[in-house]
Amino acid sequence: MAFEIDKKRLRTTGIVFGLLLGLVLTVLSIASFYIILSATSVVIISSVPFIFSVLFPILLVVVLCFNFRKRVGGFWTLREAATGIFIMFFTAFVVQFALRDQLFAKIIEPHMIEKTQAAMTNSVTNYLKESKTSPDIIKKKLAEIQGEFEAQKDVTIGRQIQGVGISIIFMFVLAIIFAAFFKKEVA
Numbered sequence: 155m156a157f158e159i160d161k162k163r164l165r166t167t168g169i170v171f172g173l174l175l176g177l178v179l180t181v182l183s184i185a186s187f188y189i190i191l192s193a194t195s196v197v198i199i200s201s202v203p204f205i206f207s208v209l210f211p212i213l214l215v216v217v218l219c220f221n222f223r224k225r226v227g228g229f230w231t232l233r234e235a236a237t238g239i240f241i242m243f244f245t246a247f248v249v250q251f252a253l254r255d256q257l258f259a260k261i262i263e264p265h266m267i268e269k270t271q272a273a274m275t276n277s278v279t280n281y282l283k284e285s286k287t288s289p290d291i292i293k294k295k296l297a298e299i300q301g302e303f304e305a306q307k308d309v310t311i312g313r314q315i316q317g318v319g320i321s322i323i324f325m326f327v328l329a330i331i332f333a334a335f336f337k338k339e340v341a
Contacts, residue, residue, distance in 0.1 A: 159226050159227055159229075159230055159234050160226070163225075163226055164226055164230075164234060164237060164238045164241075165238075165241055167222055167225050167226055167238065168222070168237075168238045168239070168240075168241030168242045168245065169241060169242075169245050171218050171221070171222055171242045171245075172241060172242040172243065172244065172245020172246045172248075172249070173245055173246075173249060174218070175211075175214065175215065175218060175242060175243075175245075175246035175249075176245060176246035176247070176248065176249025176250050176253070177249060177253075178214060179211055179214075179246060179249075179250055180249065180250050180253045180254045180258075182206045182207070182210055182211070183206065183207065183250070183254050184254065184258060185206065186202050186203055186206035186207065187263070187266065187270065189202050189206075190202055190203070190270060190273055190274070191269055191270070191273050192273075193273065193277065194276070194277055194280065195277060195281075196277050196278060196281040199273065199274055199277050215332065218242065219235075219239060219332055219335075219336045220336070222238055222239070222242065222336075223235070223336055223338060226238065228338065229338050229339060229340045230336075230337060230338065230339075231337060231339055232330075232333050232334060232337045233333075234337075235332070235333035235336055235337045236329050236330050236333035239329040239332050239333055239336070240325060240326055240329035242329075243325040243328065243329055244322070244325060247321060247322075247325060251318075267303055267306050267307055268303075270303070271299065271300070271303040274299060275296060275299055275300075278295060278296070278299060279292060279296065282295065
């Protein structure tokens with residue numbers, strides 16, 4: 155007889171781990187924002203988002219996936235792993251959307267984009283001046299930065315819905331990839 159996972163336990167564990175993942179990712183995102191604001195180095199402004207938005211989250215997801223598999227019995231098929239991991243990712247997404255995107259970015263720190271733009275503009279300007287870059291190139295680079303930030307300010311409901319749809323598809327694909335790595339079927 156094949157080992158079978160309790161579906162309710164799979165969903166419950168996915169939600170619990172998703173809440174944990176969402177809270178940690180929200181804290182990392184907010185910490186990254188404040189580090190960027192206080193940074194003067196282009197290297198720090200460039201590397202902190204990668205470390206806090208890619209490296210730490212991947213390490214955290216790996217740890218959570220191992221613990222998730224252990225918590226549901228130590229074995230799961232690709233389908234069970236993908237389902238559980240997707241539930242975890244989706245729950246984390248909802249937590250981040252509520253806490254970071256709605257509460258933090260709109261109520262606590264409503265000028266988040268402008269502050270990030272100012273910090274980035276200052277550090278890039280200082281870096282380019284120190285490296286004796288011509289004023290024309292500096293102006294061009296600053297115009298590029300401003301254009302990127304202006305696009306972030308004009309968020310419409312349609313763009314948000316489109317972003318959520320793309321995020322869900324991305325989470326599903328990522329869940330399948332992680333499931334392929336973490337599946338462990340009974341021999």
